[in-house]
Amino acid sequence: MITNPKPPESATPGQPDTDLVRAFTAAFTTDDVEGFYKLIAPDAEWVIMATGETFRGLEQIKQLATRSVAARDHTDGMGIKPFNIFTNAEGTRLCWEYVHTAAVTDKWPSSTHRPAPGTKISVPIILSCEIHHGKIIKAREYFDMWTLVDPGTPHRLYA
Numbered sequence: 001m002i003t004n005p006k007p008p009e010s011a012t013p014g015q016p017d018t019d020l021v022r023a024f025t026a027a028f029t030t031d032d033v034e035g036f037y038k039l040i041a042p043d044a045e046w047v048i049m050a051t052g053e054t055f056r057g058l059e060q061i062k063q064l065a066t067r068s069v070a071a072r073d074h075t076d077g078m079g080i081k082p083f084n085i086f087t088n089a090e091g092t093r094l095c096w097e098y099v100h101t102a103a104v105t106d107k108w109p110s111s112t113h114r115p116a117p118g119t120k121i122s123v124p125i126i127l128s129c130e131i132h133h134g135k136i137i138k139a140r141e142y143f144d145m146w147t148l149v150d151p152g153t154p155h156r157l158y159a
């Protein structure tokens with residue numbers, strides 16, 4: 001007879017103490033892109049909700065991550081600072097809320113409507129992720145585009 005075991009304490013709502021959450025937090029807050037890639041399913045999808053851009057598959061997500069890291073610099077205590085992290089009881093959803101402070105570099109992707117290199121930015125961001133078999137299969141990234149660029153300007157960050 002097969003029974004459904006009780007989920008581990010770490011899988012209860014509001015308790016983000018799972019291997020994936022710890023690894024994701026460590027990778028995201030230290031720019032460990034190789035560690036981040038290990039957490040993404042090969043057929044995952046990452047959607048930038050503010051611009052409508054969608055990156056499908058690990059290779060496109062790797063390109064997104066590489067350009068994102070190159071676009072900013074974390075100096076003087078700046079960086080990715082999570083403050084609200086939680087999962088559902090089943091471990092199939094992750095919400096990761098943070099503030100990203102950084103200085104813009106000259107490698108900001110895609111747009112001539114970018115902040116000037118050296119500009120300091122502070123952007124509140126929420127990632128809503130779907131998890132399957134211990135890997136992120138879909139991420140939706142939410143932020144207010146107008147905290148970065150002039151309002152009313154059509155803008156694509158990466159494409």
